[in-house]
Amino acid sequence: MRFVLDELYDISDDEDVSPFSTDEPSPDEYTFVNEKEVDIPRLKLPRQHSRQSSEVSEKLDAEYEQLLSQLNLRAKLPTVESIPTVVPGSSGQASERSLENSASPSASASKFASSGSVVAHDTRDILSALANSLVSKMNQLDIDNSAQVQSVRNAKRKAEEDRRRKEEEARKHQEELAKRRREEEDAKKRQLEEERKRQEAERKLKEEKEQQEQRTRDEQEKALIAEQARRGKTVTDFKGIEKTFWHYKDKILQIKKEIVEPVKQMDVDTRNLISRHKRKINPKFGQLTNSNQQLQSIQMELFGLIDQTKANQLAYLWVLNFIAKALVHQSETEVRVKPESALPLAKLTLALMTRYPDLKELLMARLVKKCPFVIGYTCKIDTEKGRSNMGWKRNSDDKWEEDTSYDERMGGMVTLFAVITRLPLSVEVINQQQHPLPISYSWRLLARIANTSQDLLTNSHFVVLGSWWDAAALQFYQAYGKQAQKLLQLVGDNLTSAVAQQKYVGAARLRILMEEWQTSGIKSFPEMID
Template sequence: MRFVFDEVFNSDTDSPEFEETCSTTSSTSSQCPTPEPSPAIKLPSFTKVGTKKLVNESVVILDPALENALRDLNLQSKLIPINEPIVAASSIIVPHSTNMPLPRASHSSLLDNAKNSNATAPLLEAIEESFQRKMQNLVLANQKEIQSIRENKRRVEEQRKRKEEEERKRKEAEEKAKREQELLRQKKDEEERKRKEAEAKLAQQKQEEERKKIEEQNEKERQLKKEHEAKLLQQKDKLGKAVTNFDKISKMFWHYKDKIAQIKQDIVLPIKKADVNVRNLLSRHKRKINPKFGQLTNSNQQLFKIQNELTQLINDTKGDSLAYHWILNFIAKAVVHQAETEVRVKPESALPLGKLTLYLLVQFPELQELFMARLVKKCPFVIGFTCEIDTEKGRQNMGWKRNNENKWEDNTSYDERMGGILSLFAIITRLQLPQEFITTTSHPFPIALSWHILARICNTPLNLITNTHFVILGSWWDAAAVQFLQAYGNQASKLLILIGEELTSRMAEKKYVGAARLRILLEAWQNNNMESFPEMSP
């Protein structure tokens, strides 16, 4: 065990235990070449022991164990040799500093003085006591350091355990969250599966119901068709025995011409003097109705939409009889105008227009007379009426128009207009009534009217037959020939041969373009290549 030499010598503390200061060397015995002060040592104070007593006492003999302990301490190796120069001031306590060099003292001199002194035992006791204190301090310091190290280790261990616990809890939380998410996903998947199964089951039930409904509807239609065919057979027998009465046709023509004048007198002119609110309502409805016919497509869904919109607009005017008839007359004019402009260039557009017109004719019976009057005015061929066109009056009666130069339109324009209007009329005659009206309403323009047109044209004097007659026969063929054959069977075949072969042969010398096309249609039918307008999509 080492000790600090300056703690034995001069100290910066004035402890009562070290009151005596001994000079290590005297001025006479100093061997130092320079008169520098020698270090002083503070020895324990022995107030109860005098010099005389120490001198008289016998030499103290150390305990062998203590002597061995002192020998083990090897104090001599820790002291400065006495013959080395030492800078020190007598009776001056040197401050304790680890950065300053320790003062050197002569070990031999101190040892000799200790041996020569009778106070050796107390000195050793004091030294031992000092060492004990130092040892205790070192032990305490070591224990404190050990305690600090243990405390640090404990804190580190606690921190490690805390982190491990936090990590464990975090992982447990993550695992729990994952399990919950997985359970939630499984629950959603199960719900989705059940929902799809329910939807599939519902769709299957709905499909089954639709199938049954369609079967019932088809059965009902077959029954109605059977009854309708029976009626047509009766009509066919009557028509086969009948002879065309042109006087009756002429009276019908003038009836509708008079109807046009009546419409102008009783409906059109009075509206101009009607209440401003009524006129404003009709003006708004007119602007809404006008574009509806141009919005028709080959889609039944679009057709139903326009049907509902027009029905609502017409119903809005039912509160005023004059306004109601005016709006119906306006619709009749609009339909005929659509036929002579749109259908003339796109004949298949007659199908959606014909379906819409038939629905309105059944929904609003007052429209039938107004519509027929407009048809006959524009195209008298719909009732089989024909007259000479070599006079101004004759052309007007047959529906000819003047152009912007006040000249009669050319033959091609006239033929196209007549073909468009007759295509619409033929479509209406061959269409079946809407489902909601089959059992409650009769067809306003049945397919028997198509028979009338063909038969009356065949019976028309040849000097009145023009290319227009063959053009409208071709338009009728495209629109209704397939359904006409289905309705009248063998009798229809005879009539088609009559107009397609015999009538064209009679007029062969005229070389009408319309007649040539009609013969082509006849040959296609005879070769089983008859075509009709494509049906509308859902």
């Protein structure tokens, strides 16, 4: 059986007619596999009858039969790559049409192989193979899609893990920084606390040492007084007095070098704080009256201002030095014209020295610098240096001040010193510490002046003794009894008689005070009121 390959397809009218094409086939002679398709050529197969089949079978050459038997139709089936993708959800009709279209070339080729029964069998195999390929492709697509979804999920999970990891690292870093800052702050606080404790320990050790030295000096002083009383005469170490004098003069230089100058180099905030304290403290001494209530109020205000500077040792010492200068200045100006005003000033001074032991040394240095009589020191005043050592001042015209002015200033400072020595400690501390300037300092002042060489005595010495007498003679007599009586008699009678030829005004007044004592008793400053 022979046929032309072009006879299998129905060429569309739109295409050029091949010179080898035949007339339109008769429906009785051919059957069309894809008769309804319009986009592709139709595949036509000759209708076979039983008779024709037998004739065809009888007319096939042996050579063609051998070729047909060797024909492998499955090798012509489309592979998975060549099968068009089937969209899920498409109609069954479209799927079948696609299968028919895909199977048309194979069905056309199968005409070479066998009869209609062979074609039907091969068509089922083709459809089955196509279905399997489609299922395989869909499975593969589902696998690829799942893999891609999983890949996206993995990427998002990794990104989220990275974000969380970075946040955790940032949080740990911030915690580490905060922890480090806390540790640094704690270390700084510990260092400051250790420094404070060290300074406090040094201060306490210094106070204990000073108190011990003071107790030793007091005991030595008492022993000396007792020995002097026993012998009925005084023993004065003038070299020791001079050594004490230069100790306090050097202390003034030390204050300037170690306190005053360094404060000028401190930071602005600290200097401003000190200046504010200075402005607040300075008026307080002038506000003192004869009222104990006013004294307590001013005293508490000063305590508060001084305590605020304790955190800075340099500022603390500067404020105490300023207070020492202010106390001495107040005695030079107000006490010189109103001696009884020394009582509230002396009470305030004693309270400050009791609470702040460092004040004593600063105050004594200031007193000795301006009034060396408080330690019984005397030198010649016939030279510039001698006058300067004895506390003389120069006026604006660079001349030495008048004798009267000098004597009044010395009298005011000795009055403050004398009242301090005869005041008792407050009941709060009387059993806890020693008096910073006890009454023995008054005995020492009187005894040293009484033993001073007659050629060094001036009117100023007797003015000083008269000022002391007004301020502390009564309490001195109460403290030492008969021994005080002897010493008062010595300076009031014997000493004034020794300089009778000089006719010192101060000596005359001192003798009058002694005579009043012998006739009507010793008078004292009026006590303060509540």
